[in-house]
Amino acid sequence: MNNVVPYLMRAYCEWMEDGNLTPHILVNCETQGVVVPEGLSKEGKIVLNISSTATTDRLMTNEAVSFKARFGGQSQEIFVPCHAVLTIYAQENGEGMFFDTKTEEAPEEAEKPNLTLLD
DSSP states (O other), rough: OOOOOHHHHHHHHHHHHHHTTOOOEEETSSSOBBBBEEEEOTTTTEEEEETTTOEEEEOOOOSEEEEEEEEETEEEEEEEEEGGGGEEETTTTTOOEOOOOOOOTTTTTSOOOOOOOOO
C-alpha cells in the first residue's frame, strides 16, 4: 500500500494555495537523500516555502518534493524525500499537519512472534 503522506502534502498544498495561503514544509535535513542549501538548516531542520510563486518546476511525487528556488540570489535545486517532511503548514495562520516520520522495520528485522506449542 502507498504511503499517505505524499497525497496529504499535495492536498494541503493545493488547499492552502486555493485559499491564498503560503505552504511551507519543515524538513529533517539529516534524512538520507535530502538536498537543500548548505548552511541554512538549524538543528538539522529547515523550513522551505513550496508555493508555486516561490518555486520553479515544482514536482510533488509519491517519493519526493523537488523544485528550484532562489537562496541568497542563486537558483538551487531542492530535493526532499517525502519521509523527510515533518510537517506542512500555512505561513499565515499555522494551519497544517504533522506527519509520523517513524520508519517501518524491515521484515527480516521485525520481532518474531513468541509461539508456544500446546499439547
